[in-house]
Amino acid sequence: MSENKKKLLDKISAHDARVGVVGLGYVGLPLLVEFARGGFNSTGFEVDAKKAEAINRGESYIPDIPTAQVAEMVEAKRLGATTDFAQLKEQDVIIICVPTPLRKTKDPDVSYILAASEKIQACLRPGQLIILESTTYPGTTDEVLKPMLDATGLKLDEDYFLAFSPERVDPGNEKFNTKNITKVVGGVSETSAQVASVVYGAIVDKVHTVSSARVAEACKLLENTFRAVNIGLVNELARLCDTLGIDTWEVIAAAATKPFGFMPFYPGPGIGGHCIPLDPHYLSWKARMHGFEARFISLAEEVNSRMPDHVVDLVTRGLNNHRKPVNGSKVLIMGVAYKRDIDDMRESPALGIIEKLQSLGAETQFHDPYVEEIHLEGNGHRLRGIALSVEAVSEADCVVIVTDHRNIDYAWLTEHAKLVIDTRNSTRGLNDFEDKIIRL
Numbered sequence: 001m002s003e004n005k006k007k008l009l010d011k012i013s014a015h016d017a018r019v020g021v022v023g024l025g026y027v028g029l030p031l032l033v034e035f036a037r038g039g040f041n042s043t044g045f046e047v048d049a050k051k052a053e054a055i056n057r058g059e060s061y062i063p064d065i066p067t068a069q070v071a072e073m074v075e076a077k078r079l080g081a082t083t084d085f086a087q088l089k090e091q092d093v094i095i096i097c098v099p100t101p102l103r104k105t106k107d108p109d110v111s112y113i114l115a116a117s118e119k120i121q122a123c124l125r126p127g128q129l130i131i132l133e134s135t136t137y138p139g140t141t142d143e144v145l146k147p148m149l150d151a152t153g154l155k156l157d158e159d160y161f162l163a164f165s166p167e168r169v170d171p172g173n174e175k176f177n178t179k180n181i182t183k184v185v186g187g188v189s190e191t192s193a194q195v196a197s198v199v200y201g202a203i204v205d206k207v208h209t210v211s212s213a214r215v216a217e218a219c220k221l222l223e224n225t226f227r228a229v230n231i232g233l234v235n236e237l238a239r240l241c242d243t244l245g246i247d248t249w250e251v252i253a254a255a256a257t258k259p260f261g262f263m264p265f266y267p268g269p270g271i272g273g274h275c276i277p278l279d280p281h282y283l284s285w286k287a288r289m290h291g292f293e294a295r296f297i298s299l300a301e302e303v304n305s306r307m308p309d310h311v312v313d314l315v316t317r318g319l320n321n322h323r324k325p326v327n328g329s330k331v332l333i334m335g336v337a338y339k340r341d342i343d344d345m346r347e348s349p350a351l352g353i354i355e356k357l358q359s360l361g362a363e364t365q366f367h368d369p370y371v372e373e374i375h376l377e378g379n380g381h382r383l384r385g386i387a388l389s390v391e392a393v394s395e396a397d398c399v400v401i402v403t404d405h406r407n408i409d410y411a412w413l414t415e416h417a418k419l420v421i422d423t424r425n426s427t428r429g430l431n432d433f434e435d436k437i438i439r440l
């Protein structure tokens, strides 16, 4: 065992290792706080000074992380954040949690990973473990990070260690969090995998070590592609059942009674967030580089991306039943975040639905307990959310449930609405109002 490996493992087991997390968003901040709670001296590295300042004031800006937790750790001097990347040198473990968006062409944009890696490269010293957590195509850790770190002259496994570990956090999930979700770890070498597994073992309940960084990278992409494809399947089923006049939700509920071989997925207004709409493209892009066309991925994307238009079709159909055109009708959108109980608007299908309705002449309003204002990139409009009231609901010609946040009383909403387009099955069981409801 190299002297550097031994020293690092000793520091980790004594919880003396200093942990730096680069990028303090939905993924990085919960991870950083978990290390602080695990007794490690934890420092966040951010390009956004406002986020670093908030942490240092003891404030959280991520709904899943209570401010009290941040304040307690800052008070205990185990948690802090900085925009000074020179302090990366003082860290024993550095974990990269920066965004991995797509370019307009739907090719991977690893520029944030490159920017973070350049800062790390400039500070790399013997005895450091670098881990990439950002979701990315298989090969990124080996082909992009390793050459950059090797270029410093330091040697893998003797001087530094390098691994990939996918993040599986599910914002808004009350049952599963950073600590109780099994952590998959793959190293660019066996030694790196061992060291990285020990680090995560110090803060999470279970670590699953795989044979390479590529397997860990592909594992994350399989998880999200699995979801994109299955959501695509039920979205297609929803449109198929609509054509055949069958209740999709009842079909799925019945199939879900089978105790094996079936896992329910539900249709919706389209996919959103930073993961499901983007990550499968990282896999298909890499496959295409090797001459392989990933057909399930493109088919799922095609089906899922049609859903916002399908919702607008349902609005048109519902208004038509009431002898009203979309043009000039008041449409109230309920919930605009991409999923329930969070404030994340990234890739939210609500945006496309509202833009399309506006282009058809509808007067659109929205209510979302987590979102105050939205910006529609397609037409440049800004829209402020409205408070929920009997007047707002009863004056709307149509209410569209896009995101079903838990704290909304759908019985009350449906009672006061003229027409409800329900994309989430939130109004199931409201038998007295069935004639007002159109379900996806």
Ligand SMILES: NC(=O)c1ccc[n+]([C@@H]2O[C@H](COP(=O)([O-])OP(=O)(O)OC[C@H]3O[C@@H](n4cnc5c(N)ncnc54)[C@H](O)[C@@H]3O)[C@@H](O)[C@H]2O)c1
Residues within 6 Å of the ligand: 022, 023, 024, 025, 026, 027, 028, 045, 046, 047, 048, 051, 097, 098, 099, 100, 112, 115, 116, 133, 134, 135, 136, 167, 168, 169, 170, 171, 274, 275
């Ligand atoms: N949000 C999720 O639910 C989720 C779940 C699993 C995996 N992921 C993956 O995790 C990664 C991060 O996602 P996120 O949702 O936390 O993104 P985010 O946008 O919430 O946070 C990223 C943070 O990184 C900062 N940043 C950007 N460039 C930086 C740099 N060079 N140095 C330091 N900080 C920098 C940004 O200011 C931002 O605060 C992505 O690859 C994403 O696909 C996200």
